[in-house]
Amino acid sequence: xxxxxxxxxxxxxxxxxxxxxFYRKNSYPTNLDENEYLQFLxxxxxxxxxxxxxxxxxxxxxxxxxxxxxxxxRTQELINAKDDAVVFxxxxxxxxxxxxxxxxxxxxxxxxxxxxxxxxIKGNEKDNEASSPFVGVRDPTKVSSxxxxxxxDVAFQTHVLRQAFPAFKVIPWLCVVDKSHRVTSSETxxxxxxxxxxxxxxARPEVTYSGSLKNLKDSKLVIEREVTKETYLLNEEVKSxxxxxxxxxxxxxxxxxxxxxxxxxxxxxxxxxEYRFKPETAPDLHGFAECWGDLANAKPxxxxxxxVTQIGTTKFPDPVPAxxxxxxxxxxxxxxxxxxxxxxxQMRRQIQWSHSSPPGTEYxxxxxxxxxxxxQTDPGWPLHFVDFEACNxxxxxxxxxxPYERVAFQWSCHSLDQKGNLAHAEWLxxxxxxxxxxxxxxxxxxxxxxxxxxxxxxxxESTLKGVLKQIEEWVKRDSGEAQRISKxxxxxxxxxxxxxxxxxxxxxxxxxxxxxxxxxRDLHKLALEHYFHPEMLGRTSIKVVLPAVWRHNTALxxxxxxxxxxxxxxxxxxxxxxxxxxxxxxxxxxxxxxAIVEGTGAIRVYQDLIFRQDTDPEFRLxxxxxxxxxxxxxxxxxxxxxxxxxx
Numbered sequence: 194x195x196x197x198x199x200x201x202x203x204x205x206x207x208x209x210x211x212x213x214x215f216y217r218k219n220s221y222p223t224n225l226d227e228n229e230y231l232q233f234l235x236x237x238x239x240x241x242x243x244x245x246x247x248x249x250x251x252x253x254x255x256x257x258x259x260x261x262x263x264x265x266x267r268t269q270e271l272i273n274a275k276d277d278a279v280v281f282x283x284x285x286x287x288x289x290x291x292x293x294x295x296x297x298x299x300x301x302x303x304x305x306x307x308x309x310x311x312x313x314i315k316g317n318e319k320d321n322e323a324s325s326p327f328v329g330v331r332d333p334t335k336v337s338s339x340x341x342x343x344x345x346d347v348a349f350q351t352h353v354l355r356q357a358f359p360a361f362k363v364i365p366w367l368c369v370v371d372k373s374h375r376v377t378s379s380e381t382x383x384x385x386x387x388x389x390x391x392x393x394x395x396a397r398p399e400v401t402y403s404g405s406l407k408n409l410k411d412s413k414l415v416i417e418r419e420v421t422k423e424t425y426l427l428n429e430e431v432k433s434x435x436x437x438x439x440x441x442x443x444x445x446x447x448x449x450x451x452x453x454x455x456x457x458x459x460x461x462x463x464x465x466x467e468y469r470f471k472p473e474t475a476p477d478l479h480g481f482a483e484c485w486g487d488l489a490n491a492k493p494x495x496x497x498x499x500x501v502t503q504i505g506t507t508k509f510p511d512p513v514p515a516x517x518x519x520x521x522x523x524x525x526x527x528x529x530x531x532x533x534x535x536x537x538x539q540m541r542r543q544i545q546w547s548h549s550s551p552p553g554t555e556y557x558x559x560x561x562x563x564x565x566x567x568x569q570t571d572p573g574w575p576l577h578f579v580d581f582e583a584c585n586x587x588x589x590x591x592x593x594x595x596p597y598e599r600v601a602f603q604w605s606c607h608s609l610d611q612k613g614n615l616a617h618a619e620w621l622x623x624x625x626x627x628x629x630x631x632x633x634x635x636x637x638x639x640x641x642x643x644x645x646x647x648x649x650x651x652x653x654e655s656t657l658k659g660v661l662k663q664i665e666e667w668v669k670r671d672s673g674e675a676q677r678i679s680k681x682x683x684x685x686x687x688x689x690x691x692x693x694x695x696x697x698x699x700x701x702x703x704x705x706x707x708x709x710x711x712x713x714r715d716l717h718k719l720a721l722e723h724y725f726h727p728e729m730l731g732r733t734s735i736k737v738v739l740p741a742v743w744r745h746n747t748a749l750x751x752x753x754x755x756x757x758x759x760x761x762x763x764x765x766x767x768x769x770x771x772x773x774x775x776x777x778x779x780x781x782x783x784x785x786x787x788a789i790v791e792g793t794g795a796i797r798v799y800q801d802l803i804f805r806q807d808t809d810p811e812f813r814l815x816x817x818x819x820x821x822x823x824x825x826x827x828x829x830x831x832x833x834x835x836x837x838x839x840x
Contacts, residue, residue: 195447198291211452216480223467238311247409252279287356289439316371348424379408382588383804457517461502491522498524499731553727561723572645574611580827605824630679740769
């Protein structure tokens, strides 16, 4: 039986679309059920909670009490018993509303509601309305779009808590990560481990901390900011929506009356709806299809148009609501004049629109081939196809780093010379020291000072910018340690490495912006401007471009460079190369036989490789192989696409 309460999770999920409450309470499948990236973010949040709660060593934890009424009764007992009570995972119930509060602290007649988030701000930002990081820069009377989901959460909890404890004054707080703080050895991610109940993988995991609790109590990694003013800006909106949602719930049965939303008004929310599946993978209970009816089956669908939610601007009326209201959901039913205001996105939509009429046609103009041809003389041969793997996590791997500071742990490079020889090289960190400087030095040794460097996104450039900044900062703080972890013999060699990165990135203007790196060329930018295949729909990531190219250029599969990725599905069609990565036995962890096919998976495997204590040589070797095969395919994919483009 579904819960009879409107929880804060229900409220957050259904704030933008009331229909979702019906799907949630009736357990409709969602595309978030197996979303490893969201679980990865949540895991970081659970670790941050441990640090936040360490500041209150006398706090009593009610996380294990899942009977909501019993949890509320226990919260009341604890809060009423002491003037300075602290309760973790406190429960507040008022009529149909339920809130489980991360930290609830009583101070006399005041209750401090503290919501813990792993998002970050700079700790030196002043606490006043004009400079609050949680409100708009230009309009401090509006909550910023980035922080609105979090503040809606806090505002809902505050509303429930005030009703549940009317005799107390309630002050809401956000506890967030201070991104200017350099973590100590007590705050690095290796001190934390998570375990889950295998029978209930969606349940809250248990977090174990192996470091010094005394040091953790004094941690400055997290900071608390009062958000009374910010939540006040949302109060009426929150109360109104909470009341609507609660009214659709019928008594203690938990049964929900479906509230129907207009898809023409909410299409932007529908585009990323967790109840939306591709037709070929749609479950029997398909929430999106129930909402959209016949419009769900339109092809090519309007929601698959490139950046469709950004067509409308203050100077360009959004044509999509009228299209949907008139009973059409095909992007082909827009006119060419309705594809947005002039610019790169409008040009991309026009390419997609003009090549999507069934069965669709590939767009591969001579301008793309001509531009690729110029690279063979400027920057010139050889052509290096490069991909990095790195991670930005709330709790860094290494003391001395700031939260979310990037750690570059792997690169792959396929190099093609003028004679047509293709060679692959790679580097993977397997030690606990900060790898960034050794990472950059190994890359320098391989690609040197000549040739074109192809990437797929600005990620590699931004990573190198970060490494350059880290070299400068670490040399200033402790040049001996910086030199040691770089594995270079002299300070001059480290300075030379910094000069090489600086030259690779190109000129820096007065505002610190880099422009036109002399050797780096972004294939994704070229795809956005010059390439389209109907199977790509509105997307341009390499994970979408490669399968389209691979299936329709059969010569690639028989080429000796790529034949190892050729595998056929049950219909005799070439599989997406990312679906052919070989499964490898994982030693003691042999239940996990999935190949690494997403960047989040690579980060998890890397953390296992570096920080897991209970590993044997076979486990480590297999973790290394998993990481290498994934990164190698990323650069092989660039070569495949490049080869298709040049014909």
